[in-house]
Amino acid sequence: MAELQLANPDPVFIQEVKRLGGDTLKNCYQCATCSAVCKLSPETNPFPRREMLLAGWGQTETLIKEPNLWLCYQCNDCTTYCPRGARPGDVLAAVRVFAYKHFSFPSFMGKAVASPSALPLLLLVPTILLLGCMFLFAPQTADGSFQFLESNVVDFNLFLPHSSIDALFVFGGVMIFLFAGIGMGRFWKGLRQPGQDYTLGFVSALILTIKEIISHSKFRECEASHSRAIGHQLLIYGFVGAFVTTLMVFALHFIPEYLHLWFRIESLHPFIEMPVEFPNPVKILGGLSGMAIIIGCGLLIARYWGTEDESSSYSDNIFLYMMFFTSLTGMLSWFIRVADMAMAAYVMYFLHLVCVFYILWYMPYSKFAHMVFRTLALVHARMIGRIQ
Numbered sequence: 001m002a003e004l005q006l007a008n009p010d011p012v013f014i015q016e017v018k019r020l021g022g023d024t025l026k027n028c029y030q031c032a033t034c035s036a037v038c039k040l041s042p043e044t045n046p047f048p049r050r051e052m053l054l055a056g057w058g059q060t061e062t063l064i065k066e067p068n069l070w071l072c073y074q075c076n077d078c079t080t081y082c083p084r085g086a087r088p089g090d091v092l093a094a095v096r097v098f099a100y101k102h103f104s105f106p107s108f109m110g111k112a113v114a115s116p117s118a119l120p121l122l123l124l125v126p127t128i129l130l131l132g133c134m135f136l137f138a139p140q141t142a143d144g145s146f147q148f149l150e151s152n153v154v155d156f157n158l159f160l161p162h163s164s165i166d167a168l169f170v171f172g173g174v175m176i177f178l179f180a181g182i183g184m185g186r187f188w189k190g191l192r193q194p195g196q197d198y199t200l201g202f203v204s205a206l207i208l209t210i211k212e213i214i215s216h217s218k219f220r221e222c223e224a225s226h227s228r229a230i231g232h233q234l235l236i237y238g239f240v241g242a243f244v245t246t247l248m249v250f251a252l253h254f255i256p257e258y259l260h261l262w263f264r265i266e267s268l269h270p271f272i273e274m275p276v277e278f279p280n281p282v283k284i285l286g287g288l289s290g291m292a293i294i295i296g297c298g299l300l301i302a303r304y305w306g307t308e309d310e311s312s313s314y315s316d317n318i319f320l321y322m323m324f325f326t327s328l329t330g331m332l333s334w335f336i337r338v339a340d341m342a343m344a345a346y347v348m349y350f351l352h353l354v355c356v357f358y359i360l361w362y363m364p365y366s367k368f369a370h371m372v373f374r375t376l377a378l379v380h381a382r383m384i385g386r387i388q
């Protein structure tokens, strides 16, 4: 006789998934239409019917380690055909948010970034630190007023010295990559099952996954939200471009400058001067990346407000808005600086830095973590032969 097993549902998980946008999960009556229509679902062990069952039963431990969660791109083809309005695409998206909150370190940060009530406090932290940098480090005139108030040219270095911003950037970056690494390690450990056979090495699986992310080939297979793939792709290209631009500014300006200052290497000077201007390739890359983010986020936000896409949760939206405002304030502070409107340029630059530090410091707990976790899950799925 088969052994009787108790399901032991986790009520906290069910409540949390409902709060995160999966409030329809109990509507599912297991007809499996969703698994049949999903173009991304493999023939063996198809999803998302089983995941809907596990979610409805509150099987947290099984579900958050389930690679299938991350094979879903929330295109909502299944939601369109679900006869019960259970919105399986949105339920899986909510479970993914729950999963990266669960694996994140420290876990209270995961909860804070997913909570609208914590937003003012999260914005206040970079605001206070940046104001502190200005009051402590902005150069002053002999009579004690700030030089940037007296200067005839708009100079961000007089308002918030680059060295203080770099210190925040480097210190925050090191901490964040450390915390993100811990979260990724926990997630990877959760994906690996005892006795699992691997048919592909990590590096080969990673290369195939990166190719897929660049081409968005899987995302484009979906029907109901095909246009969402364009906004998503622009956002990813813009994000990568902005990241490369930041690294290049560091490598070509700040690192040689600091080596020159600290180690007195007379021959070493910055390869590019600040502020970087057109037609420098770094400026062109930064400008194009900013435009890609603004257009990509704009398309995704417009879809949401046009009610074409009802599926976005707070975690999706806040990330989109912060990315949008980071790029918009960056572009505007450049235009206003060039137009020589000093005070407006400083205010815009300050807002831009608050957005930049929000994105950077809360990266391991935001939708960005989702991108990293999905990449790892896709690599793992390839390694075990779940997808090709």
Ligand code: SF4
Binding pocket: 027, 028, 029, 030, 031, 032, 033, 034, 035, 048, 049, 052, 081, 082, 083, 084, 085, 086, 087, 088
């Ligand atoms: S989510 Fe909808 S389509 Fe999928 S099994 Fe449940 S009721 Fe059927």
Ligand code: SF4
Binding pocket: 034, 037, 038, 039, 040, 041, 047, 048, 071, 072, 073, 074, 075, 076, 077, 078, 079, 088, 089, 090, 092, 222
């Ligand atoms: S949302 Fe799209 S990818 Fe996800 S399960 Fe449904 S049909 Fe498949």
